[in-house]
Amino acid sequence: xxxxxxxxxxxxxxxxxxxxxxxxxxxxxxxxxxxxxxxxxxxxxxxxxxxxxxxxxxxxxxxxxxxxxxxxxxxxxxxxxxxxxx
Amino acid sequence: xxxxxxxxxxxxxxxxxxxxxxxxxxxxxxxxxxxxxxxxxxxxxxxxxxxxxxxxxxxxxxxxxxxxxxxxxxxxxxxxxxxxxxxxxxxxxxxxxxxxxxxxxxxxxxxxxxxxxxxxxxxxxxxxxxxxxxxxxxxxxxxxxxxxxxxxxxxxxxxxxxxxxxxxxxxxxxxxxxxxxxxxxxxxxxxxxxxxxxxxxxxxxxxxxxxxxxxxxxxxxxxxxxxxxxxxxxxxxxxxxxxxxxxxxxxxxxxxxxxxxxxxxxxxxxxxxxxxxxxxxxxxxxxxxxxxxxxxxxxxxxxxxxxxxxxxxxxxxxxxxxxxxxxxxxxxxxxxxxxxxxxxxxxxxxxxxxxxxxxxxxxxxxxxxxxxxxxxxxxxxxxxxxxxxxxxxxxxxxxxxxxxxxxxxxxxxxxxxxxxxxxxxxxxxxxxxxxxxxxxxxxxxxxxxxxxxxxxxxxxxxxxxxxxxxxxxxxxxxxxxxxxxxxxxxxxxxxxxxxxxxxxxxxxxxxxxxxxxx
Numbered sequence: 001x002x003x004x005x006x007x008x009x010x011x012x013x014x015x016x017x018x019x020x021x022x023x024x025x026x027x028x029x030x031x032x033x034x035x036x037x038x039x040x041x042x043x044x045x046x047x048x049x050x051x052x053x054x055x056x057x058x059x060x061x062x063x064x065x066x067x068x069x070x071x072x073x074x075x076x077x078x079x080x081x082x083x084x085x086x
Numbered sequence: 087x088x089x090x091x092x093x094x095x096x097x098x099x100x101x102x103x104x105x106x107x108x109x110x111x112x113x114x115x116x117x118x119x120x121x122x123x124x125x126x127x128x129x130x131x132x133x134x135x136x137x138x139x140x141x142x143x144x145x146x147x148x149x150x151x152x153x154x155x156x157x158x159x160x161x162x163x164x165x166x167x168x169x170x171x172x173x174x175x176x177x178x179x180x181x182x183x184x185x186x187x188x189x190x191x192x193x194x195x196x197x198x199x200x201x202x203x204x205x206x207x208x209x210x211x212x213x214x215x216x217x218x219x220x221x222x223x224x225x226x227x228x229x230x231x232x233x234x235x236x237x238x239x240x241x242x243x244x245x246x247x248x249x250x251x252x253x254x255x256x257x258x259x260x261x262x263x264x265x266x267x268x269x270x271x272x273x274x275x276x277x278x279x280x281x282x283x284x285x286x287x288x289x290x291x292x293x294x295x296x297x298x299x300x301x302x303x304x305x306x307x308x309x310x311x312x313x314x315x316x317x318x319x320x321x322x323x324x325x326x327x328x329x330x331x332x333x334x335x336x337x338x339x340x341x342x343x344x345x346x347x348x349x350x351x352x353x354x355x356x357x358x359x360x361x362x363x364x365x366x367x368x369x370x371x372x373x374x375x376x377x378x379x380x381x382x383x384x385x386x387x388x389x390x391x392x393x394x395x396x397x398x399x400x401x402x403x404x405x406x407x408x409x410x411x412x413x414x415x416x417x418x419x420x421x422x423x424x425x426x427x428x429x430x431x432x433x434x435x436x437x438x439x440x441x442x443x444x445x446x447x448x449x450x451x452x453x454x455x456x457x458x459x460x461x462x463x464x465x466x467x468x469x470x471x472x473x474x475x476x477x478x479x480x481x482x483x484x485x486x487x488x489x490x491x492x493x494x495x496x497x498x499x500x501x502x503x504x505x506x507x508x509x510x511x512x513x514x515x516x517x518x519x520x521x522x523x524x525x526x527x528x529x530x531x532x533x534x535x536x537x538x539x540x541x542x543x544x545x546x547x548x549x550x551x552x553x554x555x556x557x558x559x560x561x562x563x564x565x566x567x568x569x570x571x572x573x574x575x576x577x578x579x580x581x582x583x584x585x586x587x588x589x590x591x592x593x594x595x596x597x598x599x600x601x602x603x604x
Binding site: 004005007008009011012014015016018019021022025026028029031032041042045049052056063066067069070072073074 | 151
């Protein structure tokens, strides 16, 4: 599989799904009824994690576009046919 | 040279848990959060693996895409940065998880400590009551059959407690106290009605400890002798007494106390100063054998006066001329009228306190119960501005009616059974705050009920900033009392009191049976 250039795209897609999943769970992990100083620190840390996850999500979208062009050129130059190492 | 034990000790630390009605935690929710964060970590690690794969593929195929090679290289660099971002995310989430697990452990430890204390409390309450019944009642001529009957009931209560060790402690204790009360009810109080400060109450509507206290008072008739006290302030120069006399609940003579009967003292600057004064008053009360409270009048540079009422705890552990005794403890617990409350209220009437002046009420043990009762008294609130209540080691769960906006700070050592004797949680919310602390070192050094243990706990809870609520309430009390004014002046009025007249008949009876003290 590693010989197929398009597998890079698939890997980035999988990374995007993982990050979406992480974001979904971070959103679910709100302090809810837990209150007080420890809960405030928890919320602050969770919010920072959510911001980081959103940034990663955006960067992965850009990476995917770049990799799509990269894979298309590989196909034009007649590299190993798609699915060769399947 | 006197040495301070606290200074000599190896800096013992306290663990302060705060139950203020606003900080709450659901440990099940924390476990759920931990599971969610584990899932987040798993997803992030999966994304890292995926990116590593993509990066390797781009490396391998770079030579077959010359037009997009620069972009591919940038993509590699970006991928590296993305991985760094993901690693950062992983680190943050890891920290988050560690904090959550630590918080969970802390809360569970506090929860377990509270449960252990409450579990011990049930057994101690029944043994304490058993001791009282077993020693007091036979002397007072209560039939012999009564004591074993009660004792058997208490033993049953204890064994029920042992059998229910796995049941949540609070429920357990309340349940077996209630069953104990049920056992005692037909024996000590067939009518099912007890007299309280707020009129007759049916026992079924009272909390178990309050019922037990009422039952003991009703069964022994100990409360029939109330309502007669002498209260006075000595003139510091002539020792003449400015005196008030109450007999059968009626005021017989009452003398206003002039300012000359007070003594100039160092101004109060903090709650710690007040706590030290409470300790000093207790020492003097023990020395003289008389009841004692102090009223500290502090006048600021603008002329406003605040009054701090300093009330020490029980000083007679039998029943005596000094109403700061076990009888008053039972009466306060049962919310019944007592000579002690009568004497303290009489002192407030005699003192030159202006209408609307600020009152701060502070007491240790029994003194805290008196402070809370005063703060709940409508007449006191109507006449003066009660701006703070500080209790140390006081069971005040039975006191209701303290206005929510009055700051009430209750200090409780989790190893001290006395503040737990009410069998009830303190009222929380509004400006009412209970600070429970756990201090093996101080307890071993000074004693679990000792005022110095409580003073140290107070100082440390404030220094550690145990909760913003405590800091805020402390500031509110200091502000209302005007303790921050460096130009303020303070004078103390020392009130002494003792049972009298009708009380003398009672004292003679007790003396005759070998229970009383002069």
